[in-house]
Amino acid sequence: MYNTAVRPALIAGNKDYKQVTGEIAGPSERVPAKWWFVAMTISTLALIFGLWAMFVTVVRGLGTWGLNNSVGWGWDIINFVWWIGIGHAGTAFTIFLIVFRAKWAASINRTAEAMTIFAVMNAALFPALHLGRIWLIFFIFPYPNTRGPLWVNFNSPLFDDFLAITTYLLLSLTLWYFGMLPDLATMRDRATSKVKKGVYGFFSMGWVGTVKNWMRYEALAKVLGGLAAPLVVSVHTIVAIDFAVSVIPGWHTTILPPYFFVGAIFSGFAMVLTIMVLIRKAYALTDFITISHLESICKVLIFGSMVIGLAYATEIFIAWYSGVEYEMFVFFRSRITGNFSIAFWIMVVCNAMIPQLLWSKKIRSSLTWLLVISIIINIGMWFERFVIIVSSLAQDYLPSSWVGFTPTIIDVGIYVGTFGIFFCGFLLFIRYIPIIAISEVKGLTRRVPDDELSTNISDKQI
């Protein structure tokens, strides 16, 4: 009855397997272009700035930050939530690919996973530094200790958070690394220098691609992907519970977990979009990361934006409907109007309104627009965390303890430093590892029915 248009080929250009290998592995084998060195230098400078700020924090203590008695969670927790949100995209792509079998995700999965790892590493840094005495971090491990027969508080969402992030980082690393095995083997077999052959050989675990190993490999991917799905939902849920179990107005709501989770996927996809637009240009991978791939990301962004907008509206409605004056104060007198209204309206415009432009196909297919909108979303998401954390803490029940919040150079330094970690790691990744899963993409290049093998392969990709 219905005639649906067959979706366009996932990989353009009608390539054979050799071309696929060559075009994806090629950039990792050549000496990178000038932009790579420029970017690396900037990232290293940012990293050095961050290391200095962290050094000062550890040596002199948390007094160097802009925190005060009322605003006890400031830039550190804002940035923690921001980075971990960005980190959710990689795992989301893995789930799309492995659990939902959305094959288009194959071209983006590897890069998004790499992003996840560096983002989660950055996120983990903030609570660790916030401990003040980072050398006592082992106190959080549950072991019967010499401090009396005391165990950690297993009922605390902060402990759950520690466990969730550790598990998440390990699982993401495993997914990423094992997902790379066949490609590392390809790099090993292509390598010409002895050192490269040795290093790729070491990490490729002696992979040659026997049928039985492929079978087990796919089973492993399914299990890991299947486990990642519930995990990724739980990670940001627990981050939200950190807030929701407190009695601070504006935090103490049950909407926080789903709202945080969708926000995380939203900001993560925006970051993936930023990076994909840049990388496809820099590495000439336009056949593998097509406009249709970018449009698919945009559709997720529109969905996320609408859910976020709904969550903002719901929060405001519930604050009024509950009749709790403190809640009403936070939303109406502190956020919508008042001290934090600028941040609040930046958040609403960047997250709920501007992404609606992506309904237009013209904007969805324009790389400049995509780049701009994706960066705007990440700025908006940063302000969302700022609004949630600072506005609730700065003006709560007791007007005598109302304060403002100003970050110090050390706060800014650590934040800039995490960009250094992220981009240094990312640039090294795109320098040495094929940024698209070669073996996954090969399975997508030629999907014509067998009886058409000898006739006309071109233009018949399904």
Add this chain to the structure above:
Amino acid sequence: MKPIDKDIVGIFDDDRKLVGAIGKLRENNITVKDALTPFPVHDVLKFLGRESRLPYISVLTGLGAATLTFAFLYYTSVLDYPIRYGGKPIFSFPSFVIIIYLVTILLTFLGTTLAFQLRTGLYPGKDPEVLFPGSTDDKFIIIVGEVGGMTEETRALVNRILKESQADEIFEK
């Protein structure tokens, strides 16, 4: 005639040719020892006739992990050092759920990954037995051989089938 204990290796440039060859070989009751492909070719996997048992290991580790985590939480929070937090009961199962959930995922994925490595024998630094370098690029390789070797007759048949299936190269190993 005495069987010769050598495998026949055929190299193809297309997965469908490989699949065709395996089909024909199996029609003639010839054992396909192994195949090497640059990406998972599902028709080849089907010929194995069975699925990986890795998920069973995952289920078992998962159940074990969940039980152990619950036991650990019960021991620490109820038996070893009972302490009330926020007026909640000492045995507050709902707050155990999150930890059981997370530790189950953690141990299950570690266990499954370990099982994968043990079963495939892959570990970092292992020397690859590269038969033909193209097998990780664009070549599809078939290894035909039987325990105790194949007779001259069978070898001729195998060679013919591989040739008919448009193998680029056929050699003995």
